[in-house]
Amino acid sequence: MDRGKSGPIHVPIEDFLDLHTFPPKEATPIVQAYLEACREKGLYRVRIIHGKGIGLLRKKVHKFLQSSPLVHSFSLAPPEAGSWGATIVLLKH
Numbered sequence: 001m002d003r004g005k006s007g008p009i010h011v012p013i014e015d016f017l018d019l020h021t022f023p024p025k026e027a028t029p030i031v032q033a034y035l036e037a038c039r040e041k042g043l044y045r046v047r048i049i050h051g052k053g054i055g056l057l058r059k060k061v062h063k064f065l066q067s068s069p070l071v072h073s074f075s076l077a078p079p080e081a082g083s084w085g086a087t088i089v090l091l092k093h
Contacts (some may be wrong), residue, residue, distance in 0.1 A: 013037045015046040016086075018083060024057050028064050035070045042089045047077060052085040061087060 017034045019027055031048060039045050050057040065074045070091055077086035 011040050013043070015043055015045065016049060018049040019057060019061070020051060022072055024060065027057060027060055031061060035068065035089070039070060039091055044093060045082060046089050046091070047060070047086050048089060049082055049086045051064065052083075058084070058087070065089060 013034070015038075016019075019030070022030055035046070035047075038044070045092070048061055051059050052058075062074070065071050065087070072090040072092045074087050074089045076084050077088050081088065
């Protein structure tokens, strides 16, 4: 992912991605690249933190997840993992 003059962003691949640090317009390509990297690393259950707010970012993320061939299923996180401010994603093996 290129962010202009500052160069590419290197995001550590863990079992969660916090979208708070990225502009909302970049959410879809960031989530796509993250999910691909997770599968390569063998992570098949991940959490995407999109925040609660008014739900625009959550809707954008969910719309992408619905159409992604990488995704087996997804649901809002349980209360201890962020509730409706995060989404749990199960990736296809």
